Amino acid sequence: MRRLSSIFISAAVAISGLTLTATGASANTSGKATVKTVAAIAPTAVPNATILRIVRLNKTNSFLVAGIDASTAGANIHLWKIKEDLTVDTSFKPVDLGDAFEYPTASNSTCMQNQNNSWNCYRLENLTVNETANTYVVSYTKNVSAGSGMNARSTDIGSVAIGNLTTGAAPATRSFFRYFQANDDPTQTFAAYNATNFYGSMCTDTFGATYQGLAFSSTSSSSFNAFIRGDGSVILPLSCQYYSSTGNSSTEYRTEALFAVKASGSSFVLDNTWGTNGVLKTFDDPTQCGYAWPMGSVDTSITSNSSPKIFTLIWKQTYSRQTSRPGGNQNETYNGCSTSGIPTYTGSGLVSLKADGSILATANFSSQMGPGRWVIDSNGRWNTITTSGTGQTPTYSLLRLNTKGELDTTNGTNGLKTLTGLPSKVEINGTSVNMRYSILGIATTAKGFLFSGFSSTTTSPTSFICNASPINYESTAYPYYMTVEEGLVTSYGTNGLGEGVTTQFQTECNSGGTSVSFINAKGQHASVILTKAIGSQTAGVKYTVWDAAQGVTSGGDGAGVIGGGSAAGRVDKKVYSTRLPAATQTDSALTVLTAKQAKDLDIRTNTPRICVALTTSVLMVNPGRCVIRIIDEDTKKVIRTMTTIVKKTEVEEGTTLTTDEPIYFRQASVRLSKNALAQVAELAEAAKTAKRVVVIGHSAALGDVSKYSFAISRNRANAVKAALIKAGVKATIEIVAMSYTQPEKTAKTEAAQAKNRRVEVYIFP
Numbered sequence: 001m002r003r004l005s006s007i008f009i010s011a012a013v014a015i016s017g018l019t020l021t022a023t024g025a026s027a028n029t030s031g032k033a034t035v036k037t038v039a040a041i042a043p044t045a046v047p048n049a050t051i052l053r054i055v056r057l058n059k060t061n062s063f064l065v066a067g068i069d070a071s072t073a074g075a076n077i078h079l080w081k082i083k084e085d086l087t088v089d090t091s092f093k094p095v096d097l098g099d100a101f102e103y104p105t106a107s108n109s110t111c112m113q114n115q116n117n118s119w120n121c122y123r124l125e126n127l128t129v130n131e132t133a134n135t136y137v138v139s140y141t142k143n144v145s146a147g148s149g150m151n152a153r154s155t156d157i158g159s160v161a162i163g164n165l166t167t168g169a170a171p172a173t174r175s176f177f178r179y180f181q182a183n184d185d186p187t188q189t190f191a192a193y194n195a196t197n198f199y200g201s202m203c204t205d206t207f208g209a210t211y212q213g214l215a216f217s218s219t220s221s222s223s224f225n226a227f228i229r230g231d232g233s234v235i236l237p238l239s240c241q242y243y244s245s246t247g248n249s250s251t252e253y254r255t256e257a258l259f260a261v262k263a264s265g266s267s268f269v270l271d272n273t274w275g276t277n278g279v280l281k282t283f284d285d286p287t288q289c290g291y292a293w294p295m296g297s298v299d300t301s302i303t304s305n306s307s308p309k310i311f312t313l314i315w316k317q318t319y320s321r322q323t324s325r326p327g328g329n330q331n332e333t334y335n336g337c338s339t340s341g342i343p344t345y346t347g348s349g350l351v352s353l354k355a356d357g358s359i360l361a362t363a364n365f366s367s368q369m370g371p372g373r374w375v376i377d378s379n380g381r382w383n384t385i386t387t388s389g390t391g392q393t394p395t396y397s398l399l400r401l402n403t404k405g406e407l408d409t410t411n412g413t414n415g416l417k418t419l420t421g422l423p424s425k426v427e428i429n430g431t432s433v434n435m436r437y438s439i440l441g442i443a444t445t446a447k448g449f450l451f452s453g454f455s456s457t458t459t460s461p462t463s464f465i466c467n468a469s470p471i472n473y474e475s476t477a478y479p480y481y482m483t484v485e486e487g488l489v490t491s492y493g494t495n496g497l498g499e500g501v502t503t504q505f506q507t508e509c510n511s512g513g514t515s516v517s518f519i520n521a522k523g524q525h526a527s528v529i530l531t532k533a534i535g536s537q538t539a540g541v542k543y544t545v546w547d548a549a550q551g552v553t554s555g556g557d558g559a560g561v562i563g564g565g566s567a568a569g570r571v572d573k574k575v576y577s578t579r580l581p582a583a584t585q586t587d588s589a590l591t592v593l594t595a596k597q598a599k600d601l602d603i604r605t606n607t608p609r610i611c612v613a614l615t616t617s618v619l620m621v622n623p624g625r626c627v628i629r630i631i632d633e634d635t636k637k638v639i640r641t642m643t644t645i646v647k648k649t650e651v652e653e654g655t656t657l658t659t660d661e662p663i664y665f666r667q668a669s670v671r672l673s674k675n676a677l678a679q680v681a682e683l684a685e686a687a688k689t690a691k692r693v694v695v696i697g698h699s700a701a702l703g704d705v706s707k708y709s710f711a712i713s714r715n716r717a718n719a720v721k722a723a724l725i726k727a728g729v730k731a732t733i734e735i736v737a738m739s740y741t742q743p744e745k746t747a748k749t750e751a752a753q754a755k756n757r758r759v760e761v762y763i764f765p
Contacts, residue, residue: 031479031493032547033501037531038086039540042067045094046078051530051541052124056516057081057165058556059131062089063516063528064165066127066138068103077101077124077140079163086541093168097138100159100175100194104142110154111143130228132300132685134165137226137234141178146189155179155186157195160226162234162263172263174198179220203240206279207255210242212286214253217243225294227312229355230303233260233271235312237294238279243336250325252336256283256292258314260357273305275357282314288346289337290318297374297382299560302355303685306678308661310382310405311355315371319343352382352405361405365414371399372438375558378449380661381408383558385438386416393424396437398484403661421487426455426478428494433457433478435488441519443481443548443555450481450489450549452519454527455497464507472534476502477517479525479546492549498525501544504534523548523555580618580626580644581653588654589617589764592630592642601639604629608741610646614694614734619762620646620654621742655764658686662744662758663720667700669757670715672723680720683761684727692764693733695720700753701740710739720759731764 042049050070054063063082069075077097081089104122106112111121126139138161145154156178163171176198177186187197199219209216218241227235235258243252260274270278282292295313302311322343325334349364350371369386377383382401387394396419400408407415419437426433433455440453458475479498481489488496514530525546533539548555575591584590593601593616603613611626612619618628623646630639660683663676672680687693697717699709714737721733745752 030547030549031498033499034545035501036543037538037540041082041086041088041541043080043088043094053127054516054528055127055129056518057129057131064129064136066124074102074105086543095163095168095171097161098173100173101140104144108144110145126226128226128228129165130300131165132230132303133228133232135162135228135232136165137162137228139226144190144193153189155190157193162268172266172268174267179218199238202238202259206257207240211253214242214244214251217241225296227294227298231305233262233274235260249333253286254289254337257281273356280357288318289321290316292316295374299376301560304678304681305355306674307355307682308675310352310360312353313374314351314353316349316351317345318347319345352401363407375439375442376560377442383439396422417484419487423488426495426497428497431457433497440517441555441557443519443523443552445551445553450483452481452525454479454517470506470508472504472506474502474504476500481549489549498546503529503531503542504537506532506534518557519555521554523552580642583645583647584620584654586620586623586646586648587657587659589619589657590654591617600633602631602633604631608738612696612736619694623648658763660761662760665716665757670712670719672719680723680727684724684729687729687731687763690731690763693729693731694736694762695733696736696738696760698738698742698756698758699740700756701743710737713737713739716759720761
């Protein structure tokens, strides 16, 4: 039986209205690069600005930028927007993040005196957005000093700002001590910075003032890997240490959690709607050591915290407790988690979380893996590439989770499918490019979707000293597409790589977000890079777009709002008035009548399990042979009969639809459950720009088929229609009652028939 695709709306930035200059010809018409460069872009509110970090805003075709007046000591970090044409977006008022986001100076930081502005002195650690929530979060750390002589002290102060992406209003901010020692309270010494023991309090509130009999020792806020829910709540990581030392014996325990905060006036407070009272414990095992990393990817299409879909993932790894401290006294007895280098992990696994912080599913692995960036495909499945093996020819596998957060065994054992057709090197114009494969985004074609990414060559040093003189180097980027079935798309560009574009860089330690690569709404690879004046290269912003592969019509980053399921460029406007195409795809529609013809003619289907008759079109719902008849309303005469074969794999013909998982009902009920109402809210959001929505009601066939089966399937469809209208859907909503003619399950058991008491919603782009 078929599986309905999950909602996947295209809202990515399209390359329109931007004049680009070609850098040269490619061996193929696809893969050609065009580049635009401009001088530094900054509003008048931030004179002499240096851009520190840039992120892409898909829905508004723009970029959010964090920068600072680098010529003024102690200047504050600001935020502003850049349009797609690389001009300042004046509709967004530049945001001064305030004194908490001030660069330290030599007068208040001995670090600035001694370490020449290194990463240890200040760092913009995170700039994240969620356009569905219309929210951004910024994380920043600076090292400050107080006192002198024997009383001199230094500490790291972290600050987080949560703000609105549209208004440019002052954000909610809060400052805290990044590393808080319970026996060395810095609050009084650094009172001028208004920092608090926020993280220390979170530790003791979550795991207790003692853990396994040991007193709370210290905390750290990890790497500020923040992410944002659809309601604007921000999820932050927490790490807590408990320690005891007596003589030559010491013991420690580490725990980890994720907690949620929300803006409250000019500050923010704990958001108790996440996990349990605002906290989700991610590692709480005194028998072993471990880490739990948020993977960074979220489904940004989710607007309701009660959504049943995967919101984000956590990667967990465990290792044995250690009996010797690295670099410690040989006579010391130690029981803790400190290791020298990378520990020998004893287990790893994935945890799928819902938007309310509850666990949807877990998956454990016996072998170690290194999952990369996750993307959501047009079927709502989560995908990443993992590697195994060593040397220059690792083995790449696709790891996939189904829509329930479980390992997708249809992809392979343990959800893994070994990828073939991925060469370790590609020759292009006399250059040998060492390939490293990962998923940047998704590009859609009429026959399915392609994964996309970049490979590169570089002259960068393998290591360097942050405080030493910067080293100039160059990197050349080459885009590629690949499929799960065949590997690298070798028809693209030259041998599978688009045209190489070279940029000059300089080693530095206190940046890290000065470029962004993405797949735009046309399915093209693109990048925005902040450049320095190195050699003949000018300082400013460099915007590159590569022509898409043949057949690509749309694309995105696979974050749930943009990408794979876009129907842009795939809508079949043809009216099939005489015969249907030989083949079409599931979850698509063929128009067979004009609106004028539909006044006198009806569509009937002989194969209701395969295709559903609508007013002017036929909806393909299952693989098989679809047979329809066009009937005169008055005479009931059959005007013509048409057939087609419906296939699971996508083909050229048909209007591709966005759909969601079915909305289920209890036995003999037409009432929407809490879970169903959450689904309706997501569907309504997806249907904001839809031209048409079709709601199909179904009933079960358990025991004697009731004479009310048709009526109950119709009433279920009407209940969902009414809820969609109440949720704000303006598009025309058409209902279809299927009774028990299109079962999802055929077994005569209650568990099977429960899958048939459903309503399916199709959104026409």
